[in-house]
Amino acid sequence: MNVGLFIPCYIDQFYPNAAIATLNLLSRLGITVKYPVNQTCCGQPMANSGFEHLTQGCNDLFIDNFSEFDYIVSPSGSCVLHIKDHLHSAAAEDKASGIRKKVYELTEFLTDVLKVDKLSARFPHKVGVHQSCHGQRGLMLAQMTELVDAPFSKPLHLLKMVEGLELVELSRPDECCGFGGTFCVAEEAVSVKMGKDRVADHINHGAEYITAADMSCLMHMEGILRRQNSNVKVLHIAEILNAQ
Amino acid sequence: MSSGTKDHAALSDIFNKDEARVDWHDETLWFVRAKRDKAAHNIPEWESLREAASQIKNNVLSNLHNYLIEFEEQAQKNGVTVHWAADAAEHNQIVHSILKEHGVNRLIKSKSMLTEECHLNEYLKQNEIEVIDTDLGERIVQLAQEPPSHIVLPCIHKKKEEIGELFHEHLGTPEGMADPVFLTAAAREHLRETFLTRKAAITGVNFAVAETGEFVVCTNEGNADMGAHLADVHIACMGIEKIIPKRKNLGVFLRLLTRSATGQPITTYSSHFKKPRPGQQMHLVLVDNGRTTQLSRPDFRNSLKCIRCAACMNTCPVYRRSGGHSYHTAVAGPIGSILAPNLDMKEYSDLPFASTLCGSCSNVCPVKINIHEQLYKWRQVIVKEGYADPTKKLAMKAMEFTLSSPFVYKNAGKVGRWFMKHAPFTVNNKLNLWYQHREMPEVPKESFEEWYKKNKKND
Numbered sequence: 001m002n003v004g005l006f007i008p009c010y011i012d013q014f015y016p017n018a019a020i021a022t023l024n025l026l027s028r029l030g031i032t033v034k035y036p037v038n039q040t041c042c043g044q045p046m047a048n049s050g051f052e053h054l055t056q057g058c059n060d061l062f063i064d065n066f067s068e069f070d071y072i073v074s075p076s077g078s079c080v081l082h083i084k085d086h087l088h089s090a091a092a093e094d095k096a097s098g099i100r101k102k103v104y105e106l107t108e109f110l111t112d113v114l115k116v117d118k119l120s121a122r123f124p125h126k127v128g129v130h131q132s133c134h135g136q137r138g139l140m141l142a143q144m145t146e147l148v149d150a151p152f153s154k155p156l157h158l159l160k161m162v163e164g165l166e167l168v169e170l171s172r173p174d175e176c177c178g179f180g181g182t183f184c185v186a187e188e189a190v191s192v193k194m195g196k197d198r199v200a201d202h203i204n205h206g207a208e209y210i211t212a213a214d215m216s217c218l219m220h221m222e223g224i225l226r227r228q229n230s231n232v233k234v235l236h237i238a239e240i241l242n243a244q
Numbered sequence: 245m246s247s248g249t250k251d252h253a254a255l256s257d258i259f260n261k262d263e264a265r266v267d268w269h270d271e272t273l274w275f276v277r278a279k280r281d282k283a284a285h286n287i288p289e290w291e292s293l294r295e296a297a298s299q300i301k302n303n304v305l306s307n308l309h310n311y312l313i314e315f316e317e318q319a320q321k322n323g324v325t326v327h328w329a330a331d332a333a334e335h336n337q338i339v340h341s342i343l344k345e346h347g348v349n350r351l352i353k354s355k356s357m358l359t360e361e362c363h364l365n366e367y368l369k370q371n372e373i374e375v376i377d378t379d380l381g382e383r384i385v386q387l388a389q390e391p392p393s394h395i396v397l398p399c400i401h402k403k404k405e406e407i408g409e410l411f412h413e414h415l416g417t418p419e420g421m422a423d424p425v426f427l428t429a430a431a432r433e434h435l436r437e438t439f440l441t442r443k444a445a446i447t448g449v450n451f452a453v454a455e456t457g458e459f460v461v462c463t464n465e466g467n468a469d470m471g472a473h474l475a476d477v478h479i480a481c482m483g484i485e486k487i488i489p490k491r492k493n494l495g496v497f498l499r500l501l502t503r504s505a506t507g508q509p510i511t512t513y514s515s516h517f518k519k520p521r522p523g524q525q526m527h528l529v530l531v532d533n534g535r536t537t538q539l540s541r542p543d544f545r546n547s548l549k550c551i552r553c554a555a556c557m558n559t560c561p562v563y564r565r566s567g568g569h570s571y572h573t574a575v576a577g578p579i580g581s582i583l584a585p586n587l588d589m590k591e592y593s594d595l596p597f598a599s600t601l602c603g604s605c606s607n608v609c610p611v612k613i614n615i616h617e618q619l620y621k622w623r624q625v626i627v628k629e630g631y632a633d634p635t636k637k638l639a640m641k642a643m644e645f646t647l648s649s650p651f652v653y654k655n656a657g658k659v660g661r662w663f664m665k666h667a668p669f670t671v672n673n674k675l676n677l678w679y680q681h682r683e684m685p686e687v688p689k690e691s692f693e694e695w696y697k698k699n700k701k702n703d
Contacts, residue, residue, distance in 0.1 A: 007692050007693075009647070009653070009657075011692065012657070012691050012692045012693055013657045013660070013661060013688075013691050014685040014686075014687070014688060015685070015688070016688050016690065016691055016692035016695050017688070019692040019695075020692065020695060023696075023700070035692075035693075035696050035700070037650075037693055037696065037697065038650040039650070040646075040647045040648075040649075040650055040653040041647040041653070043647065045643060046640050046643055046644065046647075047620075048601065048620065048623070049597075049623065049627075049636065049640060050596075050597075050623030050624050050626055050627035050628075050632060051627055051632075051640040051644075052624050053624070053627075053628070054640055054641070054643075054644040055644075057644060057647065057648025057649075058644075058647050058648060060648075061648065061650070133600065133601070133602035133603055133604070134601075134603075137602065137603035137604070137606075137607065138603060144604075144607055145281060146281065146284075146559065146604060146607035146608045147291065147607055148284055148285055148287070148288070148290040148291050149291065172274070174604075175561055176561045176600050176602035176604070178561065178562075178600060179600065180599070180600030180601065180602075181600075182636075183597070183599070183600050184677075184678060185677040185678055186253060186597060186636075187252070187253045187256060187562070187566075187597075187598060188253075188257075188677040188678075188680060188681070189253070189256050189257040189259075189260040190253075190256045190260065190562055190565050190566050190598075191600075192680075192681040192682065193260055193263070193266055193565045194561050194562070194565060194600075195682070197270070197565075219685055220682065222683075222685065223678065223682030223683045223684065223685070224681070224682050226682075226683035227681060227682055227683050
């Protein structure tokens, strides 16, 4: 199995540990992963701001870097959703459509492709799970509270295999954290208020850690937690699934 | 209604100065959303109902012309006078001319978002005609001289103490009285007197049945019925998208509407109006006001399926924390943000950006409008049409330059991280909107790419 590792720009620059954990986790599960070093960004910040027409450079780079792999795996639901929904190329549309079908967020790759049913991981802490909107509603990583259907959650399925980990229940299990890409600065007041409320739900239920399949939501919540001098930490789900 | 130069972000910033009020607003609406969830989960076939409603509306939108003609013919047969208005101005003129014809200068109106959209109240006021809104929430915002902040709960932004003050000033209730039961009784008395003395009543329309020419008005207070039953002239104003093909389709929509809106199993009054009673005149004004333009935009035509339940507002984490007035348009929230740019792209160019694209709005929508996808698409249209903020434009160009080249990206990353680490004041200052209420991420000693090159490349 030929797997390409797609590490979004902000994880590359600010959260290398989440990327290293993803790489190590996949390696421990027997998967050989290759990281194309010339990757930059999926183009989502531009596209979501209305500048989709400026993303061709990113799209072309992405296609160059990733079209040869059987699977593309990334520790970021939001970026994966962007690629799935919006990666196009007039010059290489067949390659683009191939990529759209074989790009996976890490937890869905573990659950749906590798069908992981046990993990040797240990994390004896109280953990709140932030179900990021793009992962949950966009990639359908978990059932959404608005829809009438049976519950499921790919991230929770995996976290339940971690020894010692105690999941905390939230009052609002799938409320948006307010990061929203450029929304976090363009609508700073609402974004921060949403983040504060999201963080408070976790704190009120005794979480020591907040985890997610999207580092971007965690970056926003971490910024708020640190401003509040809170002891609650954020950790990407790969770091927990890989914890010993 | 227009906010002048203020946009959603600026207006929300003001709303967020009072955090306790934001919490209260958020919790009140969340309570309604939770009720909606409970009501929806009590119907095992809920998702099939949504699909059925969506398909019926697809049929309507694809055959709108024919259904409208059928509806007009049937309504005329029933003795209703049908008017057509191309836009808000024509709608207002038609209503005014009917009132003039009957020498009416005071009238009552039940809740109608279309008349809000057309600014009918202001228009009639300028023409010295007094309008009294009879929906309690509408009456409260009318007394406060404010537009509604929510399409189903027009005064949801007001606390009971503030309503007490308004009633004290306008209806003579005791000062400091904020008991909802007492205030409601006072409003009822005031409105009863109004119902009995007005010769003309305006109502909205929730559903218009092409097959029979009848229309259905849904209220929880029965105020539409009281107005229309007592008045000599009943004027009903409807957007042309309110058509449904057959009476039998109604069941689907009535089951969805109130559960989505308030979590109730059914609206208290779903009143069918078909023909005027002897001696009464019934007028129907069918209004386009941009709807056919929206119908002609393939990416946005779905927005015309909306049955105005407001579920998208109640679930929207941004609406709950910014308030309806921050949208500066008659229909606020996610649905308003995809309807308003069709009316005036420049004035409402901010609204499609007032969202995190979390997608909850699309999930609660009883007619399955892909709201968050349309928000994304509007953003592309608005930027292409030249309504993007110039600073944002520059930032995006810079981003394109940086991210299109691995070399530039890696160097920019290195330089950026160096500055954050060694000269934090260049980043941690008040010009950085992220930093105002959040810390910047801690700078790692190397990027993942640097780590990978050192540790893994030759594995």
